[in-house]
Amino acid sequence: MTTTAQSTPLAEQPEQAIREQLSQWQGQYNGLGGGNLKLDLSRGKPGIEQVSLSDGLDGILQGNYISADGTDTRNYGGTRGIQEARELGAQIMGVPVENTIATGNSSLSIMHLVLRTAMDLGLWGDERRWSANTSETSRPKLLAPVPGYDRHFVLTKHFGIDLIPIPMTEDGPDMTAATAAVADPSVKGIWCVPKYSNPTGCTYSDKVVEQIAGLANTAAANDFVVLWDNAYAVHDLYEAGDSLASVFNAATAAGTLDHVVQFASTSKITHAGAGVAFASASTAVLDALDKHYSVFTVGHDKVNQLRHVKFLQGRLAEHMAAHAAIIRPKFELVEDIFSRELGGLGIASWTKPKGGYFVSLDVPPGLARKIIAMAKAVGLTLTPAGATFPNGDDPQDRNIRIAPTFGSLEEIHAAMDILTLCIKTASAEQILDRG
Template sequence: MTRDQIQALLDEQTAAYRALQDSGLKLDLTRGKPSPAQLDLSNELLTLPGDDYTDAQGTDTRNYGGLNGLLELREIFAPIMQVPVEQVVAGDNASLAMMHDNLVFALFHGVPGSEQPWGVEESVKFVCPVPGYDRHFALLEEYGIEMVPVALNEDGPDMDAVREAVKDPAVKGMWLVPTYGNPTGAVVSEAVAAELAALDTAAPDFRIFWDNAYAVHHLTEEQTKTADILGLCVASGHPDRAVIFASTSKITFAGAGVSFMGSSADNIRWYLSHLGKRTIGPDKVNQLRHARYLGSTAGVHALMDRHREILAPKFEAVVRILRERLGEYGVASWTEPKGGYFVSLDVVDGTASRVIELTREAGVAMTPAGAAFPYGDDPRDRNIRIAPSYPSPEELTIAIDVLATSVLIAAAEQALG
């Protein structure tokens, strides 16, 4: 476009933006929260477990104990996690709490295979594929663990960069969301997973924190299968390397679900030995009602089909509006995920912060620019995470229109200098 054409575009979009500002919007796309319609799918949980509080083993779930969680619920989720049921722990509502505990226990005690607690090492580092999940990065920052960013490709992390990073003995682990990664929707391929499992690392106690948060969160009828990281690690001679996390947070009630951890038998014994000092047991009544409501692994998939009916049209609307509003200008690219909870948008380098400022001033709250990078620092200031799940379809359409308008304004401003 000529300079005059860009100025005309800026004038046009600024006028549209002011009209949107004047409409008094108050919309929130900051986090991947299930919508009320999705939460309503599981309202039957509120009537369970009824008057029978006894699990399949005859245990009164209202009482203390059962540190590793209810067997009948673990049997439902073990196939999803691809972990033997006896190597699965069911916890309370947040898998993030299990990740936190694993980090803290490792810092204070080391893990199986450690020569000493991680916390007494000169430094501790984690490999962090980017764009990635901001809460993972926040956990590391909270405890002074240095983050080593590597690019996340469509089939997983850049393995050349990973191989280089793990030559450092201070690198004790890495994060990965293997299926429908947050925020790009990337899926770690079987080949990349096998390479991660067999990786020659300087640290003998290297861990992969495999956060399989979206294993069953498909947006199409194609149900992408997650690589069997635990089996691959066992086969490669590193049985303790993988620690797998999952939860029902975006399956049933986000604030009242159940979390899961799966790993080697040694890792599970290690985890429970320290967990037992923090708690006498999880909320087994909640676990029992989940087991009765879901019924089976097939029941989980059937419920997720109903979630897909609500979510898929929203993701289709986001992609359609971005294509219609931005496609002809070459100022942005975006992912079209087959599952998960986010669309990742890349705008003109150096403009993401300005875009977020514009959306906020128009009444649309979005995740801060750079949130998908360690320390909130996107070196190119271009990545924006879109969370389409919570707003109504009508609200979402308006919000993405505001976003597209803001992208065009920021791009035009930069082009005009």
């Protein structure tokens, strides 16, 4: 399947030319064999080669389970994590170790705890609770930059908290919209994936970081929280990665440190789902979290924490460069095929992230669902339409999240050929339908 990059937007081409191309594309699509393929661009997880980079974790302790301060990691205790694991988390997040905890295997579960604590138990050791107002009109709400991470949305809804979509720009969330929204006292916080955002890949600008750190000062709610999910803090595709300003410093300067909670994990550094998760916040907030952690666990997996420290200490950058060497060609292939097949046609735009796990694709409004269904019918699975929006509802039906890390280069190539063919076919049909 070869198509050269075109310079005339499809909609501006003569009708006859569109019809001829459409008939060619339909012929190619019909020749795909209706579902015999098994391709997938929806899996936002590391590939086998990537997880294999961390197989050295196995057996690394060689019988030495004692942490630097003499703690026997095989035994109960320590809800804040061992010191050296907290140091690792502090390094990844770029925060002081005193403000960092190391926990179990999932940052998502810390986010769950933070929402639960903010809702019902209190994040600051005082009477403030988001659940104080749960009537239909004053139900707590969180701002959700869109397109965004579907699990943030599911988690939020799980607690009966509503979501207010805020458009994403290339610099981060639209801060005019966010600032206006926090004038409502039922708006209790904002979700952020500040570096290589899921799915657009954007990194928040210094100005946006400063504005977000200041939001708690302008918010009408006195229990406003910035949920700073720095899941891709060290996941650069290129040596010169994006640099993210420190929200810790910005919040310290703004006097809002009690209103920022940061998250990270080694899920996409070592073994996904078998790593160590971290959180960073003010001492008051960490104390509140600790209190509730100690109710549901007698301590996290400190043996795994120690293994991670021994494995990553002094070689985190080198380890992440090895990940990048594996996945960079996959991202570049996605970019090459998008440019070659769709460049100049005016029917799609896509992001070119310098890190993270996703590429965000926008197709003509009203076509995302159709394109995903067309791809499915010939054996290519894509992330469901609307997944990047609260309640699965993309109001323009145009965003598709592409996850290139898991498949092989051959699979990605075949999948991208099909995806771009579906986009061209559906777009040409739409243009001709509209006359």
